[in-house]
Amino acid sequence: MEVRMVEKKFKAGTEEREDKLIVRAKKGDIYSFERLVERYQKKIYYLALRMTRSHEAADDLAQESFIKTFYSLKSFKEGYSFYSWVYKICMNLTINYLKRQKFTVSESQLPQGLLELVEDTGKADASEELVRDELTRKIEKEIDHLPPEFRAVFILKTYEELSYEEIANALKISKGTVMSRLFRARERLQKSLKDYL
């Protein structure tokens, strides 16, 4: 009983702290903002990585997302989700980046790039992690071939598990467009993976 109460207090304290951090960051306190970055850096990085399939690009985009978030904090309304604010910025940056780069990861580049990255991490079982079944590799390839807008909707739904409404807000599109893009993205994937599903 005592332990539970402590946990509750701790959780409440954490939430309050985040609000305070945001307030302080809004006033220009960069160290408070740093605490917020620490909290969401991985999620944002992986979001960018799933979209770009490139560590360098994901690193740049994640950093830029946080920098932009810091400079746009004045328009951030208290009570809203800080993470939603950041991933909204991140997704827009990423889509623009992909459009600009006409980013398409070739089949040969992807495992190599990822292999290098994993080797950098120094993990012993890196090669094992890269061993995927055929379906996973195939689906990975097909996702990479989706247009950025379709890919963004699919990723936000599948990995972030956002509702249509949240996706629409993040990408500044209508709910109908979200549904349309999501269904078409799934149809494409289903069509190309018909033999595996």
Next chain:
Amino acid sequence: VGKLKCEDFDKLIHLYFDGELDAEKSKEIEEHLLTCQKCAAKLQELENLADAAKRIRMPEPSSDYWKTFTERVRNEIILRRKKSVWARLKSGWESFFFYSPAKLRIAAGIASILLVFIIGKLYWDYKGKELERVRSERIERTLSVPAHQKPEYPSPALTESTKTGESTLIKPKPTATEPETVKVHAPLESIPSSSDKVIMEEKSTEAGEVKTQPPKPSVTSTLEVRKIDEKMAARLNLATKVEPAIPQPSVPETTIQIQKLQSEKGADQMNKKEAVSSKKIGEEFYPVELMKFYKVDETWVRSLTERDTSIDADTLKKVISTWKEFFSKKPVPEWVPGGFSQIKIAYQLLFLKNKDLSSLEEGIELLNKYNNPLTDWKTKHELNKKILELEALKKK
């Protein structure tokens, strides 16, 4: 099979899978799935797809990477914050010139507006000057008089002034649009006949070129006093090259002052109101002499004041003869008291010039002659006063 059909299920399958359907609809789907293997397979396909996508493993960067991530973000923020205002302005300036269709459109729009404004301004200025020039030309054309149409009786003053400079009369065309023109109607009881025509025209000489206008047929029984103010004079380009109408040996007259007359009493009051004022030119002040004229029937004659001692004898005699001729046509000219005054002043000035008493006696005799048939007591009284003044001068 439940209420839901397979076609309906196809439409709702994604919404159901994503949890976007309400409870009631979801229940219908679930009921349908229990009985329809085909639709259940479709749903399973979606689940397999999502599972396969989620199985994609993202390589995790090293722990050092995460340690430095926040630091790099912080450093970048600090770096950008340190950017000076000048650097921001510079980058803004550079980005302004960076090709962008939107920027080009904005720049083209601004340039077009400016161009239209400039062309409009130039056209407006040109049109304004053109209108002003046309108006000036029209006025000058109206007022200017050819050489052969000079006044029948050029006053001695004019003759005198032409010695030192050019001097002619100005007779502005009386139009409804000229606010400078004031028409004063004489009292009806004092108008003897409709054929009597006297127009007294007052004019300021701006020394310089003053142009003569052939006398126009005057309005019957109308005492018309015209005045020209500085504005009008400027419009007529009279404010420049001003020469004295009456030569002042020691003091050059280079300015004009126009006296406004609105009196119904005629020339007497005009003379009383005659002003000698001055206008600053450079650092010096110059006295201003006014020169006025009466238009008697079709003849222009100099208007005299008692201060006009410099006027020559010929001019004075011309004034007398003109008025005498005018009165000779009218047995009881009591409606032109100004004429009596002019005759009196002319004789008075003639006496002062010649020191000849006969001038005064002649004047007294003439005024008495005019006084006798007068019936208007007021005019008679005024004329008597003038006669007495001349007699007093004679005695003195």
